[in-house]
Amino acid sequence: MSVTPLAPASTAQSTAAFRGRIGRDARSGHYAVPRRYRLHLSPACPDGLRIAVVHSLLGLDDACPVTFLDAIPDCPDGGHTALRPLYEASAHRYKGAAVGPVLSDDWSGRIVSTHAPDITRDLARFDGDRPALYPCGAESETEAVERLCAQGIERAAQEAGTAGTDPDARAAALDTLLETLASLERWLTGREYLIRDQITAADVELWVTLVQLDTVHRHHLDASAVQRIAAHPALWAYARRLAAHPAFGAHLDLDGIARRHHAHCRGLEAAGSAVQILDWAAHTARTR
Structure with a gap:
């Protein structure tokens, strides 16, 4: 090998x-x-x-x-x-x-x-009667969601919350993040899932990214930025619905995420840390 x-x-x-x-x-x-x-x-x-x-x-x-x-x-x-x-x-x-x-x-x-x-x-290659998380014909859509999450949310949130960098660069990163969330908000309005009428890998990708945004990245953003991030009701209702699904919520280790973040992160905590977007524990309680 x-x-x-x-x-x-x-x-x-x-x-x-x-x-x-x-x-x-x-x-x-x-x-x-x-x-x-x-x-x-x-x-x-x-x-x-x-x-x-x-x-x-x-x-x-x-x-x-x-x-x-x-x-x-x-x-x-x-x-x-x-x-x-x-x-x-x-x-x-x-x-x-x-x-x-x-x-x-x-x-x-x-x-x-x-x-x-x-x-x-x-x-997904194991045989059996299993859901099609990577449906045929949806490859480009799934990859587009992965790029959107990696660049428009994950990277933008990191750059927007990096202390000691150029304020204009942080503001531009925050604008990118908010624009990405707004596009997802429009897309999810009236829809239950992202690219099909069932859960796919694209939904897993976005949900995990939203979990990170609320449980990790918001700690380095100011309260105003977090309030603007939270102002996407369809998007966060979508995250809440998936958290209630046993396959999602059962694996949400909030304590572990917090310990991992504090062990690795060297950034400064900002006022947004006190503005929780979702009460994840309450929405996943039924899966325990």
Whole structure:
């Protein structure tokens, strides 16, 4: 298996990228055999939360078991002690951080993939009567939602809440964020889901991004900005509806998200921290 170093992350973690894929038959090498693979993830991490929700929506508890990791890695380099044997078995003399999420192969004791988007898509390859989270013909729409979430919400929110940077740049980032939310508000008015009349991977992507926006990014924005973000009733009603769905709400680890944020974040807390957009705990109570 090839191992390709990733560019250094903002947390100064160093790890290796494993990009194995699960195929649909034995010719693929890694094929979708029930109980062959295992997920290792923390729902407090956005990538881990996406994978956990997709895993539950697909009903893969028996076909692909999950080992849950703590919200805060226990190694100084940002890795998990529990994952180190997998990394060392998969890469000769591996010295980097043993980070999640990981899809491992129980047959070989090695890592298949650490690339969260690939893992999420490959879970849909297990046979069975499962929902079509990546419906045929919706590929471009799903990818457009992923880009919108990554650039128009996630990156814009980070830049808008970065203290010590140019005020004009922060204001422009906030404008980008609000414009993105406004476009989603218009699109979701009168709709239950994003791109189909059922839940798809696009809904998982947007929901996790909104969770991050309210539970992480708002802590670095002023109260006025958070109030403007909250002023999108259709969008946040959509987030609330999905939180009440067992496959979504059951994995929402609010305490873990808070601990992870405080352990990694070095930014300054702003007044928006006191302006909660959704009472996530109340809306997910029925899923417990």
